[in-house]
Amino acid sequence: MSDLFAAQYRETRTQLSEQACVLHGYALDVVDALLTDIRAIEASAPFRHLVTPGGHVMQVAMTNAGTFGWCSDRRGYRYDRVDPQTGTRWPALPPAFLQLAANAARDAGFDGYVPDACLINRYAPGTRLSLHQDRDEDDRVAPIVSVSLGLPATFLFGGFARADKTVRVPLQHGDVVVWGGEDRMRFHGVLPVKPGLHEILGEQRLNLTFRKVK
């Protein structure tokens, strides 16, 4: 990317629907801080492959920061204050995470956003996330703020029923997607990540999704 193109790309926004948009390059200025924080989080709460209630091992590796962490096992999906793998509380949300999430939410039209959970997803090449709704949170109106780092991906953004048509949204390192309000319950997913080598993150894509659980 040329510097001029990069600078212009950073300023742009793609509106996905009334209350959903992509803020291109929005996280680029804070990538170093985010990666330092992610390394600290994974040192105490390692990435792991969760098992779905149906008994499948999830392709995406996950960990959490915040008061609540999203978990899945044979008993179901839920939020827990304690990491079941370590028996201790999830690492706190770092200030750089909270600031980025609040700024992105505000610029997307959601003032005063204070998330209490951040799911961190790690995608190796070939890894996908099938179409789903984020429905384990009590708050179904506060936005989801989703930060993409590393290898690019194609995000699928759909309707309120699984079978509804989806749009394909290309996501680059530093892009932030926000969906809330009337669009909060839309189905979404990620197509298999293409093989590649990202200059900072190598052969992986990381995604932070902020949520307000309680």
Ligand code: SIN
């Ligand atoms: C998610 O839906 O939890 C993650 C979306 C993404 O990785 O972009």
Ligand code: FE2
């Ligand atoms: Fe999701």
